[in-house]
Amino acid sequence: MSELQRPIHEFSGGLDLPGHKAQSTGRPIATAPLGQHFVVPLQQHIGEPTEPLVAVGDRVLTGQVIARAQDYISAPVHAPCSGTVAAIGDHAIPHPSGLQAACIVIDSDGADTWTELPEPWPDFMDRDPAELRERIRWAGIVGLGGAGFPTSVKVNPGPELPIHTLILNAAECEPYITCDDMLMREQADRILAGLAVIRHVVGASECLIGIEANKPDAIAAMRAAVVSSGCPDTHVMVVPAKYPSGGEKQLIQLLTGLEVPSQGLPAQIGVLCQNVATAAAVADAVLAGKPMLERVVTVSGQGVAEPGNFRVRLGTRMADVVALAGGYTDRVHRLILGGPMMGFALPSDELPITKTANCLLAASAAEIPDPPPALPCIRYGRCAEVCPALLLPQQLYWHARARDLDKTQDFNLFDCIECGCCAHVCPSHIPLVQYYRYAKTAIWSQERDKARADIARRRHEFRQERLARLEAERKARLRKKKEALDAQPKGAADPKKAAIEAAMKRVAAKKAAAAQQQPEN
Amino acid sequence: MEFATSSSPHISGSQSVSRVMAEVLLALVPGIVALIWFFGWGVLINIVIAAIAALTAEAAVLKLRGRPVLRTLGDLSALVTAVLLGLALPPTLPWWLTVLGVVFAIVIAKQLYGGLGYNPFNPAMAGYVLLLVSFPLDMTRWLPPAEVAQHTLDFADSLRLILTGSMPSGMTWDAMTGATPLDQMRTGLDMNRMIHEIRESPLWGSVGAVGWEWVAGLYLAGGLYLVWRKIISWHIPAGMLGGLFVIALLFNMIDAHTHPSPLFHLFSGATMLGAFFIATDPVSAATTNRGKLIYGALIGILVFVIRTYGGYPDAVAFAVLLMNMAAPTIDYYTQPRAFGHRKDGNG
Structure with a gap:
């Protein structure tokens, strides 16, 4: 079926926002040099926090699991570099609350020595979905679109919720953010490979790739990759650039016309949504045996000198990432993590890049004025x-x-x-x-x-x-005792009493005898 | 580096209350120019008096309430109320009645309820109805349009009449003023005359009355501008004009001799002004789309009923105020279905 035959539906509401995308798509994704210190939060996902497996002073290797998932809805954390564990404790993290949270601090040895990795599975089609889910779980992959829900959980809706349609969310509707756009332009094959893995895991019969019309290069790259990969029933669908087309429920409605029930999951209507960067990470985990150690981060806004996209190891200091983009300009006014519509304003750039950090927006006062x-x-x-x-x-x-x-x-x-x-x-x-x-x-x-x-x-x-039971029991005991006492014949000599009386008599007799023996003066 | 924080969304559109109000004022300009053209400088003098009174009254109450005065006056809502009330008043009304109506609108109908956004009734219409009920004679004396008038008032005449109540020499109220076309239609019909007989007077134009139909047409144009600029949605005007048209058409089809055509209703009195500028006051109107249609249609029907059977020749102010009372209930029963609440669960 050609793309033309598939209708694009509509979602209600929404806004036409100026995209501001071009400023960060001028050059290819640059790989950030390895930093010296990494701050790795124990929780970078929705769900239960992880439990550290290392102690201060331990030597770690790149890709080694340093904190394991304690619960089903959780994702392990890996060492982003080789080096030594410098500290384990509370550290400021990017969170709207501004509170600190447990992190593992690693001093890099600069060598980037990798740990022994599991074997690549290019034959994933012959493997059991459960095995693949376990690999995705091991790799610590979470939804990279921003929410950070563990992917291994999401791709396991259970047998009672069969998935017929797998949607790749490539809408990237928030202004300024271009990390998914650039990833599609540069690594469409890797994304499609990940998509194929997820499709095999969930058993979807078709894949829909939803991209906003303002990304013609990404659309062309993905279309070419779909043709060259020969993926069956996979369609690149161009949706109008209207915020929030990248909202999961909105994109599902755009591509399928289906409405996710209120407070329900897409899986209830047979649909599963995955972000493009998540698909790429799944490809790494399954086809290369690599855990999730890095992500692409957009650095944009009039507050940085050279906006662009950077491949950054998790745990890298945000200030270092901004430095890669030429540092701040005089106009910098706010630092936003995410986009200007749903991102949150950071109090400082002394915070680590986490799995869900898609964009650092250093905005000028003209771009993000103080609220009137x-x-x-x-x-x-x-x-x-x-x-x-x-x-x-x-x-x-x-x-x-x-x-x-x-x-x-x-x-x-x-x-x-x-x-x-x-x-x-x-x-x-x-x-x-x-x-x-x-x-x-x-x-x-x-x-x-x-x-x-x-x-x-x-x-x-x-x-x-x-208390009532104890009281009742006590009363019952007393009653029994009393009954037992009452049951004894009246007037019967009590041996104790008799003994006491006898003793009293003896004392009285002794006293009397003593009085008689006193000399009479 | 440290940064200040704020809550998302971090960007906002360019819309603001004062812009909305300024657009409304702009859209009123053509209609006001036509009013001045046909009915003289008294219209403009009324508007200016109303504006001064409204801004003064609003400033005084804000001061008493300890609210920021200049910033609040800057939202332009008091000015809109003043202009809407001012242009609805007869161009010969004594100044103190204008002031009374405006002060009532701003102080009682608006600020005592909490100011902008909290008033259950449209302030301009509350002020208008106060004057109409309390001073019926002054409020129903209109000038004939300049084309057919035997005497016209120049600016100085109008000013003197409004401020001091003294006529130009040799003039009387009866010679100079008359009833509005709607009033004449109503009186004529009450005297069992046929519509074609009533319309023999030179006051009547092609659809409505001379002058009035132009004013209505320019209000319509201004209103369509507001719809195009997305300042108002089409629902309330469509509901009101549609409701009035349909019911007037029904009666007109039953008996065209005693029931004027639906177009006469649309282009007479305050219908167009009401549909686009008064009933659409968002603060006191219904807010859901279905609710707006119902709210508008009921205003249209009430206008017809009061014009035809009620005690007043025009009815827009009464109809709007009556439906203001019903707006919360209409909203409650017309809530849209939220996303994901579809019963069958899919499209």
């Missing part, structure tokens, strides 16, 4: 028009502001993907997404409190029950 003061909502209504989740942002805002959390849920707060379209068009400049995040966090914390209260209540009830 918020005015009252005039119910202008553009927010509802642009909401891709078809929500009523105003109502959500009113109820979140009034802390009416039940009402926010009535208005489907949890279908909000926090894409920021509503806030972008708001004429009153109300930070709407902030209100929704607040309401979501408040609801989660309420639920946690309620769960805790439930546990406390159950504990209390259990204790009351236990």
Whole structure:
């Protein structure tokens, strides 16, 4: 089937945003030189943190597992270089909370000596999907589009959710970010190889590659690679450049017309979505036996001298990556991790690159001005028009502001993907997404409190029950004893009493005798 | 290097409240020019008086409420209220009635509810209705359009009349002013005259009345500009004009002698002004798309009902205020289906 025959569907809402992509696509991806210190966070994914396998002073080799997954939804962490473990402890990490988290700090020996790697599996088609999933899990691969969900878990929806369509998310709809674009231009074959592996793992009958129309070079490269690789039923589909076409649910709707059910998974409608960089990492893991040690990071914005894309080892200091892009210009105003719509502002560049760090946007004040003061909502209504989740942002805002959390849920707060379209068009400049995040966090914390209260209540009830049982048992014992006493014949001589009386009598007799023996003066 | 942080999204569009209001004012200009052309300088004098009163009243209340005065006046919402009310007033209205209406609109209908964004009723219409109910005589005295008028007022005459109430020498109210076309139509029909008889007067133009149909047409043009600029959505005007058209057409088909044509309804009175500039005030209107259509259609129907059977010749202000009350309920029952809530689960 040719691409022309497959219709592109539409998703509601969305925005036409200026792309600002060209500034970082002028030169090929550059490989960053190996740094001297690496800070590797123990958690770079959604799920449970990992457990360190090394101690301070240990020598590690490149690619060695230094922290293992403790739980199913987790991803191991590997040494990005050979060297010595300098420290294990809390370190600032890129996280919206700004809190510190456990990291392993490695001093590089500069040699980049690799550990022994598992054998490459070019014959992956003959291997069992479970085996391949285990390899993907070992490699520590997570969703590289930004969310960081462990890939080995995502490609295992279970037998009750068969996957018919595998979607490669190459939309990259956020302004400025070009790391996926450049990867497709340069390594389309590697991406398609990874796609073939994932397709074999999930057993999808067709693959759809969704790319925004503003990436003609990537589209051409991927089309050529599809033809040369001979992948059957694989289609490159060009979607209009409209934010947020790269949202998982939006891309699925664009390519298939299917709607992922509210709070459900794409697998429920037989679809699985993977990011292009994730597919490339899967190719490395399976076809080369290499774990995930590096990623491509876009460095862009008017705040850096020479924007571009860089292949960076995980754990590299962000400031070093910015230096590769010629360092900051005088105009730098904000540093954003991710794109300007959904990324978060970093307080500092003394933070490590993690698996999900797709873009460092050093923006000027012209690109990202300070937010103007918020005015009252005039119910202008553009927010509802642009909401891709078809929500009523105003109502959500009113109820979140009034802390009416039940009402926010009535208005489907949890279908909000926090894409920021509503806030972008708001004429009153109300930070709407902030209100929704607040309401979501408040609801989660309420639920946690309620769960805790439930546990406390159950504990209390259990204790009351236990006390009541003990009391009942004690009473029963007393009653039995009393009954036993009552059962004895009345007036019967108690041997103890008799003994005491006898002793008293003897004492009295002794006293009397002593009184008689006293001399009479 | 350290950086300041802020919450995403980090970029925003160029839209702002003051821009929205400025576009509305711009879109009103053609209609206002036509009003001045046909009905004299009194229109402009009213608007200026209303603007001064509105800005002063808003500033005073903001000061009392301890809110930033200049920044809030800069949102231009008070100016929009003043212009909408000012152009709706008869061009001979004594200045203090204009001031009273505007102060009521700004202080009672807007600021006492919390200011911009919190008023349940359209402030301009609240002020208009206060004046119409309290001072019916002054409020229903309109000048005839310049083309057919025997006497016209120049700027100085208008100013003197509005500020001091003194007529140019030899003039009387009866000689100079008359009822609005809608009023004449209504009175004529009440006297059992046929529409073709009523329309024999030189006041009548091709669809509506001389002058008025031009003003309505230019409001329509300004309104379409706002739709094109995405300042307002098409739903409320379409609902209101559609609702009014359909019900007027039904009655017109039943009896064309006693029920004016639907186009007469659309191009008379405040229909066009109401459809594009008043009913679309987002603060007091319905917000969902389906809700806007229903809200607009009900306003259109109410306008017809009041014009035909009610106590007032025009009805846009009453209809809008009545539907303002219904807007929250309409919104509640017209929520769109959120993404992923489709019953069959797929497309």
